[in-house]
Amino acid sequence: MSEASFLLALRAAVGSSLATDEDSLQRASSDWSGRKGSCSAVVCVRSEADVVAVLTLAAAHQFAVVPRGAATSATGAAVPLNGAVVLDFTGMNRILALDVADMVAEVEPGVVTHQLQARAEEVGLLYPPDPASSDQCTLGGNVATCAGGLRAVKYGVTRDYVLGLRCVLPGGEVFETGGRNLKDVSGYDLTRLLVGSEGTLAVITRITLKLVPLPPGRSTLLASFANDDGAFAAADLLLANGVWPRALETMDAQALRLAATAVGEAVHDSVRSRLLVELDGEVGAVAETEARVLRLLTAHATAVDMANTATAHALVWAGRRAISAAVLTITPAKRSEDLGVPRGQLAAAVRELRAIGKNYGIGVLVYGHAGDANLHCNFLYDPIENGSAKRLEACVQAAYAAVLRRGGTLTGEHGVGLRKRVAVSAALGPVRCRLMRAIKHAFDPNNLLNPGKVLPPEQP
Ligand SMILES: Cc1cc2nc3c(=O)[nH]c(=O)nc-3n(C[C@H](O)[C@H](O)[C@H](O)COP(=O)(O)OP(=O)(O)OC[C@H]3O[C@@H](n4cnc5c(N)ncnc54)[C@H](O)[C@@H]3O)c2cc1C
Numbered sequence: 001m002s003e004a005s006f007l008l009a010l011r012a013a014v015g016s017s018l019a020t021d022e023d024s025l026q027r028a029s030s031d032w033s034g035r036k037g038s039c040s041a042v043v044c045v046r047s048e049a050d051v052v053a054v055l056t057l058a059a060a061h062q063f064a065v066v067p068r069g070a071a072t073s074a075t076g077a078a079v080p081l082n083g084a085v086v087l088d089f090t091g092m093n094r095i096l097a098l099d100v101a102d103m104v105a106e107v108e109p110g111v112v113t114h115q116l117q118a119r120a121e122e123v124g125l126l127y128p129p130d131p132a133s134s135d136q137c138t139l140g141g142n143v144a145t146c147a148g149g150l151r152a153v154k155y156g157v158t159r160d161y162v163l164g165l166r167c168v169l170p171g172g173e174v175f176e177t178g179g180r181n182l183k184d185v186s187g188y189d190l191t192r193l194l195v196g197s198e199g200t201l202a203v204i205t206r207i208t209l210k211l212v213p214l215p216p217g218r219s220t221l222l223a224s225f226a227n228d229d230g231a232f233a234a235a236d237l238l239l240a241n242g243v244w245p246r247a248l249e250t251m252d253a254q255a256l257r258l259a260a261t262a263v264g265e266a267v268h269d270s271v272r273s274r275l276l277v278e279l280d281g282e283v284g285a286v287a288e289t290e291a292r293v294l295r296l297l298t299a300h301a302t303a304v305d306m307a308n309t310a311t312a313h314a315l316v317w318a319g320r321r322a323i324s325a326a327v328l329t330i331t332p333a334k335r336s337e338d339l340g341v342p343r344g345q346l347a348a349a350v351r352e353l354r355a356i357g358k359n360y361g362i363g364v365l366v367y368g369h370a371g372d373a374n375l376h377c378n379f380l381y382d383p384i385e386n387g388s389a390k391r392l393e394a395c396v397q398a399a400y401a402a403v404l405r406r407g408g409t410l411t412g413e414h415g416v417g418l419r420k421r422v423a424v425s426a427a428l429g430p431v432r433c434r435l436m437r438a439i440k441h442a443f444d445p446n447n448l449l450n451p452g453k454v455l456p457p458e459q460p
Contacts (some may be wrong), residue, residue, distance in 0.1 A: 109140025
């Protein structure tokens with residue numbers, strides 16, 4: 001059936017929620033990764049009924065559908081390909097319930113992560129997952145990518161907080177997984193399977209999230225070092241001495257300057273690396289741990305600043321969250337990789353990544369989650385420089401190989417999307433890829449949901 005008849009049927013089903021004007025199509029054709037695709041229509045979803053209608057028609061007309069939150073994906077996961085229909089969830093954004101007794105939130109997928117965090121705190125609860133994009137990204141996108149973020153070292157990632165999902169399959173069938181129970185082993189864990197599936201298995205319309213008690217005490221410290229090795233040694237020392245921070249972030253010499261510039265801080269030339277340490281817990285326990293952290297940091301740090309006033313705390317985190325976008329103020333182009341290694345290998349892996357960059361004439365800027373050894377390794381290059389594209393690709397491949405040799409992962413939290421489908425599948429090997437294809441086929445036999453993502457292209 002033709003695109004025109006499909007769009008007519010869609011218009012009849014969802015009315016003014018359908019947009020086909022050039023502006024809307026252009027906006028929905030790319031995401032934060034900078035990748036560009038194409039779509040033939042955008043449905044601004046208002047209810048699950050809209051999703052059911054679109055997926056029913058999509059199956060009947062064999063049209064591809066791409067769910068989309070705030071489009072902050074770093075991998076092209078939200079980019080529609082070949083004229084697919086985009087389901088934009090940013091308008092389906094109600095917090096449906098915040099139940100203090102059950103300690104759960106029920107949300108629609110378009111709720112911005114920070115909004116749930118703030119609402120939970122108002123009632124003395126914490127929603128721990130905290131991607132650095134939390135003021136923009138949506139909970140639907142977080143679930144679909146299993147977002148990690150700044151507190152994963154202590155609290156884990158999105159997967160650890162999703163208790164249940166309500167979803168729609170191609171064809172319009174609605175199903176639920178999990179619920180409000182903290183323990184539930186009734187059959188295969190479909191909730192966990194759907195978390196991180198990047199919109200390729202089912203479209204999420206409601207999410208049940210676990211909340212935890214809000215710790216009353218908090219302390220934030222910013223430690224400066226003469227080099228990266230000092231910072232990593234200090235991070236190791238804290239963890240080895242039983243300090244369990246809720247955030248343990250690293251910034252190299254370039255990254256820390258970007259963070260500082262973003263909030264108007266002047267940094268002395270001798271500061272070449274920083275650790276951002278945040279503690280939480282009971283007030284007395286935090287004070288005791290803070291004193292211990294200060295003692296331990298003196299072994300390696302050249303200075304430690306406390307950021308415990310509301311203003312200082314906000315500035316430190318605003319700087320940290322600004323780094324990703326600010327990298328483009330010091331380089332014409334970047335390739336940002338979220339490589340992960342087993343924790344004990346962090347310092348050696350960073351040294352190796354820098355050596356690889358040097359070898360290929362590619363700049364390397366590193367910051368990220370030192371606590372869980374998930375690095376945002378940015379390869380900096382100039383696309384108009386002769387041969388730079390080839391050198392960049394060779395450099396990234398060498399970095400992938402280095403990380404895999406260390407037992408690491410090519411993506412700790414951003415996911416596979418478009419960008420890494422070939423590299424990740426090679427790393428996974430044929431058996432896991434075969435099982436993943438079988439799972440995809442069980443949910444979406446005609447490959448209508450976010451096609452061209454996660455799984456590698458089929459061999460002819
Ligand atoms: C400045 C910046 C900092 C970042 N920091 C972090 C970080 O610290 N940790 C981290 O993990 N990530 C980080 N990211 C990446 C990104 O924010 C996350 O991947 C986030 O989870 C994406 O959410 P989104 O709403 O933007 O989803 P989108 O980008 O719109 O979509 C992402 C994926 O989710 C799918 N999807 C969206 N909604 C649904 C739905 N309702 N049903 C099914 N599938 C759906 C899409 O199809 C796509 O595959 C950062 C990005 C930026 C720009």
